[in-house]
Amino acid sequence: MPRLQYSIEMSLLAAHNLAVRLDGRTILSGVDFSIQAGEIVTVVGPNGSGKSTFMRALIGALTPSSGQVTRRNNLKIGYVPQRLHIDPTLPITVARFLNLPVRRPNSAIAATLDEVGLPDIATQQMTTLSGGQFQRVLLARALLASPDILVLDEPTQGLDQPGIAAFYRLIDAVRGRLGCAVLMVSHDLHVVMSASDRVICINGHICCEGAPTAVSSAPEYQEMFGLGTQGALALYQHAHDHNHEGCTHGEAAE
């Protein structure tokens, strides 16, 4: 697939022959990766496949055992972690949380909270938020840095179906405004895949990658996720095509 051959120099964030070992166990090996400005890339893979390890190596939370991660100079990363546990002994309002570690103007905070659909929440305690609200606040915090790239590690874990759909619509809208790249780990294959420019399937190494339709029909992918996902994927493409007039129904649905 020639369209995947990007030059490292042009990319925002890249990994070259990346390997990560944790506690003497090789979690990832031989990973080559790069993401360009404005691109949406989704990383999928079964539990324990090294998706989160991959994200953490990219943001610098893990040191590669070999290979390297390169970032464009002064790259601003907006990171939304998989989950964030705030100890109940730590009192913190939404506004204070959004000011960490860099102080932001109140007007920027208000505007960003508006954008993620949570006006009037600034003085509330973080621990009183619902799961969906919490994820939106995490996103708001990432957005306040005006990131070149949003990195989201299974951001919709623990949300219900409407919540998941709403969260992805929000990311879509935000990306439309900022024009930032989006790198996202997801379990929600049926929702995510067709919105992505590229899907990367990881299981200790990169099994396959490409356009969503190409990956979903790849034998490596089908072997990993089985047929159940195919059904869900088909369902989504069907619904998705209905939202856009003039499009034919998705191939998988037919």
Place this chain on the structure above:
Amino acid sequence: MILDTLLIQTVLAGVGIALAAGPLGCFVVWRRMAYFGDATAHAAILGVAFALTFEVSIAFGVLLTAVAMALGVFALSGRGLAIDTLLGVGAHSALAVGILAIALTGARGVDIEAYLFGDILAVGPVDIGIIWGGATVLVGVLVWRWSSLLTATLSDDLAYAEGVSPSRERLILMLAVALLVGIAIKVVGALLVTALLIIPAATARAVARTPEGMAALAALLAASAALFGLLAAFEWDTPAGPTIVAVSAAGFILSLPVSALLRVGGQNGIINR
């Protein structure tokens, strides 16, 4: 008159320690470092033995062993043994060896209880200088690193993504606890230093709405406990450390109904908005 001077000196010392212990204690509570505080404080007894043997100042000896304990725990953590096991081994070994060393070196007339529970009569002008110097450094470091410390406390990964090294911030806090133990041992005693860190912070949690609010309130509560505790210790001739901690604990117990009320209010959406 002599008693007055003594009282003023001791109160100055106690309040100085408390003003640093309150905010630092918040991090100890948020990050669940209580057991680490104990380990460092117990290592202080070894430091006392060291100081008596080599005839250096107690604060210096204690600081040395407390820092050694902090660095040791920092270096060994995450290498197989669970952290509380590691701290348990370190804390009690240091305490045992320290008491043994004091007994063996036969430092005559050494009242070990003074170092375990604190001794108000031991504090002189030099100690006050050391305490206020140390407390100023401690608070200064906390203010300087506040945002990074708080980010690293919330989440390691969030910190990494912001270019903050969580292990560096952890080391800073561990050394800060060691420094506090060094300046506090004469007044509060090794066994009760951790209480001065934790109880005011836990009490402040009941009403605090931001980390900064909690830190400021903890400093205030700790200082009040030190003041009233030392006054009481003078009045009734009781050991300083236990008296301060008892006053502090009374404050915590009084805060419980407040905390419960706020929680109920919060659930009904009345108060916690």
